Amino acid sequence: ESPLPMDESTHQGHMGSFPSANFETSFTIPRSALLPQLRDLLSALDMPFTLETHEELTPSLLIRLLEALLQTRLLLPADLRHALYHGTDADGHATVQCMKIFLGVLQADVLQTDVGLSALDPRKLARGGQEETLFVARLLCWYARRLGIVGARRTETPETGSVSVPPSSWAETSVVETNVTDVTSFGEVDADEDAEDEEEEEEEGQREFDELAHLPTPLQSSPPHPRCIHDVSDMSLRMLSDTDAHCIHEVPSPSKSASPRRRTSTSTSTSTPSAIPSPRHSHSPHPPDANDASPTASYVSPSSSPSVRYTGYIGLVDEDAEIAAFERERDAARARRPRTDASPTAADLERERRRGIALLLRKADLLEQLVGRGTLPAG
Numbered sequence: 251e252s253p254l255p256m257d258e259s260t261h262q263g264h265m266g267s268f269p270s271a272n273f274e275t276s277f278t279i280p281r282s283a284l285l286p287q288l289r290d291l292l293s294a295l296d297m298p299f300t301l302e303t304h305e306e307l308t309p310s311l312l313i314r315l316l317e318a319l320l321q322t323r324l325l326l327p328a329d330l331r332h333a334l335y336h337g338t339d340a341d342g343h344a345t346v347q348c349m350k351i352f353l354g355v356l357q358a359d360v361l362q363t364d365v366g367l368s369a370l371d372p373r374k375l376a377r378g379g380q381e382e383t384l385f386v387a388r389l390l391c392w393y394a395r396r397l398g399i400v401g402a403r404r405t406e407t408p409e410t411g412s413v414s415v416p417p418s419s420w421a422e423t424s425v426v427e428t429n430v431t432d433v434t435s436f437g438e439v440d441a442d443e444d445a446e447d448e449e450e451e452e453e454e455g456q457r458e459f460d461e462l463a464h465l466p467t468p469l470q471s472s473p474p475h476p477r478c479i480h481d482v483s484d485m486s487l488r489m490l491s492d493t494d495a496h497c498i499h500e501v502p503s504p505s506k507s508a509s510p511r512r513r514t515s516t517s518t519s520t521s522t523p524s525a526i527p528s529p530r531h532s533h534s535p536h537p538p539d540a541n542d543a544s545p546t547a548s549y550v551s552p553s554s555s556p557s558v559r560y561t562g563y564i565g566l567v568d569e570d571a572e573i574a575a576f577e578r579e580r581d582a583a584r585a586r587r588p589r590t591d592a593s594p595t596a597a598d599l600e601r602e603r604r605r606g607i608a609l610l611l612r613k614a615d616l617l618e619q620l621v622g623r624g625t626l627p628a629g
Contacts, residue, residue: 295319324352
C-alpha cells in the first residue's frame with residue numbers, strides 16, 4: 251500500500267498550513283508498516299491492546315503511550331485526568347485540554363522542534379481525526395525507533411551488523427538526551443548513523459581510558475591490611491610511645507595523656523577488677539611476661555586510684571566480677587555516710603519532752619497577757 255500523501259495542499263485542507271514537506275520526504279511510513287510498529291510498541295510497553303487501525307489511538311491511549319515512553323506521568327490536572335479515563339467528559343472539553351498538553355509535551359520536551367504540531371488541531375485529534383491521529387502515530391513510532399524499542403534496529407538481519415536493543419536500555423533514556431536537531435532525518439536509522447554512533451562511542455571510551463591510564467593500579471594504591479596496631483600509619487589512631495611499641499599491650503593507656511582532672515574523675519568513678527584471664531581468652535600473639543601479675547583477681551580499694559597496667563593480656567569482661575565490685579563500692583559508700591536513722595535514747599526522749607513542756611508553758615503565758623490587755627480575738 252502506498253504511503254498516505256501529505257503534500258502542502260493536504261495539510262492546508264485538513265490541519266492548516268504547517269511545514270512538513272521535508273518531513274514527508276524522510277518519514278514516509280506506509281500504513282501497512284505503521285500498524286505493526288504500533289503493535290510492537292504496545293507490546294514492548296506491556297500494554298495489552300491489539301490495534302486494528304491507527305485510528306484506534308484514542309486520547310487516553312495516546313496519553314498512556316507518551317507517559318510510558320517518557321517513564322513519567324504528564325502534569326495533567328486531576329479533574330481532567332479523571333474525566334478522560336472515566337468517561338465523564340460530556341462536552342469533550344477535558345479531552346481537548348489533555349490533547350493540548352499532549353501535543354505541547356511531545357513538541358517541546360520530546361522533539362524539541364516544530365515539525366507541524368503547533369498547527370495541528372487538538373479538537374480534531376480529540377475526536378480521532380484520521381490525519382491527525384496518523385501524524386501523531388508516526389511521530390510516536392519514530393521516537394520509539396530512536397529509543398530502540400521498535401523499528402529497523404529490531405528487525406534488521408544479522409548481516410547489517412545491527413544488534414537488538416533490550417528494553418532495559420531504552421527505559422532509562424531521558425528526554426533531554428534525545429535531542430532532535432535535524433527535522434529532515436525522521437525515520438532514517440541507516441548504516442551511516444550507526445557508524446557515526448559507534449565512532450563517537452569509541453572515541454569517548456578512548457578518552458576515558460586515557461584519563462584513567464595515569465592512575466596507579468590497585469596493587470600499588472591499596473596498602474595491605476595492618477596486622478597489628480603499629481602498622482597503622484595515622485598517628486591520631488596509632489598513639490604509640492617513643493619506643494615504637496610492637497603490640498597492643500605495649501601501647502600507653504589513653505589516660506596517661508589525659509589531664510590530671512580527667513584522670514582523677516575516671517579513676518574514682520568506677521573500680522573494676524584487674525583480673526588477667528587464662529591464655530585462651532588472649533587477643534595478643536605475644537606470650538605473657540615473667541613479671542606479670544598473678545592470674546587471681548586483685549581488686550583495688552575504693553579509696554585509692556586503680557593502677558594502670560602496661561603489660562599482660564587484654565581479657566574478656568567478667569560481668570559477675572563487675573557486679574560484685576559495684577555492690578562492694580555501694581556498701582562502702584553507705585558505711586561512710588553518717589547514720590541518721592539511729593534509735594533515740596531515753597535521754598533524748600526526756601530532752602524532747604521537757605522542750606515541749608516549756609513551749610506549752612510559754613504559749614499559756616502569752617495567752618494570759620493577751621486576755622489581760624483585752625486584745626484577744628473573739629471566738
